[in-house]
Amino acid sequence: MTPETWYVAAIVFLGTLVRSTFGFGDALVAMPLLTLLVVDIEVATPIVAVASAVVAICVSIQDWRVIKLSSAWRLAAASCASIPLGVYLLVTMPDTIIKGMLAAVVISFAGYRLLGPRFPLASLMKFTNDRWAFGFGFTAGLLGGAYNAQGPPIVIYGVMRRWSPAEFRATLQGFFVPTTIVLLFCHWYKGLWTREVGIDVLVSLPFVLLAIPIGKLFHRRLAKGKFERYVDLLLLAIGIALLVNVIKEAGAA
Secondary structure (H helix, E strand, O other): OOHHHHHHHHHHHHHHHHHHHHOOOHHHHHHHHHHHHOOOHHHHHHHHHHHHHHHHHHHHHHHHHHOOHHHHHHHHHHHHHHHHHHHHHHHHOOHHHHHHHHHHHHHHHHHHHHHHHHOHHHHHOOOOOOOOHHHHHHHHHHHHHHHOOOHHHHHHHHHHOOOOHHHHHHHHHHHHHHHHHHHHHHHHHOOOOOHHHHHHHHHHHHHHHHHHHHHHHHHHHOOHHHHHHHHHHHHHHHHHHHHHHHHHHHHHO
């Protein structure tokens, strides 16, 4: 094994820790760090997807009682339908375009949420039913297939549905279980599973299993009233990091 393999494992551990704490963010933390320094996006994507599947299954088993099933199945069904199209974009479209679009959406939403109390429209940013779940799920599938970034549209949806922190974390994982399985199948079908990917996954799995209980402990210690603000700040930081990455790649091209 090379030093790069251990670097991949360390980044996957960091991403999983964020995911287990907040319910999302693993891909948006791990993917930029992996693709910036070590591996191609076609290698990083299946590695992070496996880690995501392990977290989703473990958390769903532990917290299945608080999953908002009416939301989760609608989001997952629409996402599974669009994942193949996202994977097609991954292998045919410049990833800078995908990441640029994602960064714009994430920064706009998180910025508005953080400044929301200053604007009268902030109180309208609320869904009272699951009518919009299919649209958010479809968008998540596109981003998941292309960049392993299913999280932001689902996080935005959960915030606007006013899920509690426990419901937020558990429902996201209930959504991620079926969609990540579909995503892994699409990666295999498109030939993204290679020997390099297999080695990195095997080395990273123990770190994933270690990060899950640590993240759950961090989640329990979060101040309940500030949870949404922490989520918004994390989204904003991730969006800015993605935008900086896109600008660097565009300048190097």
